[in-house]
Amino acid sequence: MKQYHFDEVIERHATSSVKYDQLKEVFGSDDLLPLWVADMDFRTPDFIVDALRKRCAHEVFGYTFASDDYYNSILAWLDYKYGWRVERDWISYIPGIVKGISFVVDCFSNEGDKIIIQPPVYHPFRLIPEGMGREVVYNPLRLTQDGYEMDFEQLETLVDEKCKIFILCSPHNPGGIVWPKETLMRLADFCHKHHILVISDEIHAEMTFPGNKHIPFSALSEAAAANSISFMAPSKTFNIAGIVSSYAVVPDPAVREKFFAYLHARELNAGTIFAYEATIAAYTYGAEWLQQMRQYVMRNVDYVDEYLQKHIPQIKVYRPQASFLLWLDCHGLGMKQEALVAFFIQKAKLALNDGSMFGTEGEGFMRMNIGCPRSVIDKALQQLEKAVADLG
Ligand SMILES: Cc1ncc(COP(=O)(O)O)c(C=O)c1O
Structure with a gap:
């Protein structure tokens, strides 16, 4: 069975990607890890790319x-x-x-x-x-x-x-x-x-x-x-x-x-x-690729959950039953929404979705896109841990 690899970090800047190339416009800074817009950083599977290539070859x-x-x-x-x-x-x-x-x-x-x-x-x-x-x-x-x-x-x-x-x-x-x-x-x-x-x-x-x-x-x-x-x-x-x-x-x-x-x-x-x-x-x-992708994302969920429990217990994962968007309960940080959003951008250098964009019920939450290589998640969590530690 073909093994797909989801650890590869693919450069997405300068592709008119909303997630990567509109950071400054939306968050006021380019210098952020983008974990917001709901697309994944994984390579689109080969069987789709091959089909498109084949069609392109017709010209x-x-x-x-x-x-x-x-x-x-x-x-x-x-x-x-x-x-x-x-x-x-x-x-x-x-x-x-x-x-x-x-x-x-x-x-x-x-x-x-x-x-x-x-x-x-x-x-x-x-x-x-x-x-x-x-x-x-x-x-x-x-x-x-x-x-x-x-x-x-x-x-x-x-x-x-x-x-x-x-x-x-x-x-x-x-x-x-x-x-x-x-x-x-x-x-x-x-x-x-x-x-x-x-x-x-x-x-x-x-x-x-x-x-x-x-x-x-x-x-x-x-x-x-x-x-x-x-x-x-x-x-x-x-x-x-x-x-x-x-x-x-x-x-x-x-x-x-x-x-x-x-x-x-x-x-x-x-x-x-x-x-x-x-x-x-x-x-x-797509069935096999989807199985493997889901497994990878599920491990990402566990990874974030375990990391937060161990190092940043003020933030909790709402355990998802589907997909690659993590709902993070940040009430434990004790910040008002505006301060929370500013904290993620300015201190943690992370671009997540502000929970309140989904309604006032989302206040105290941030949404994190984990459809990306684990090394990126690890970097994000380290940045977050440091920023929380600096709060004193
Ligand atoms: C629930 C939901 N519906 C629709 C969309 C976007 O769908 P489309 O790109 O087909 O408009 C998203 C993207 O994040 C979504 O989360």
């Missing part, structure tokens, strides 16, 4: 449609990963999940309608509806001894007939939460009862760690399927976010007809040559 890049191979690779992957038998005509390419959210908001709600989200959550869930003149309704997650939970009692008090869409993050970012089946079932029943369409953003699903089970929302039950759009993608998993390849899966005929007509009328369902090629390669050859 003509005209208009291209989604081939049978594209659809079949997705169908086989969803069956392999989740035992989900999907039909080809349930699938549509979309140019990114964030854009996909805006399409659904546009298609299924009007200005002044309400969209429900559950902070702390990926910030475009708020920014997109807000920017489109919708009212964002917050149903914050509850942080208990056992971790984050959805607050269904609160949800009942928030809902009214203006609520048209619920944006679910599954697995949930930040925190890497894989929602239990009972939770998803309860949510599906709630949304079905109140005629609320669920957008289920499942971009992190493929990186669910062993011992946890991701269930695609639209595969959950009849109530869920009747009222939902699941968004999926190989882009996070295989580190091809810049290629922009995502897709919607919509089992319900009425929802599908409306949404796909919307996409079609605007040609928003037209992918690029490279998106199709990369998806086919990822889903045809």
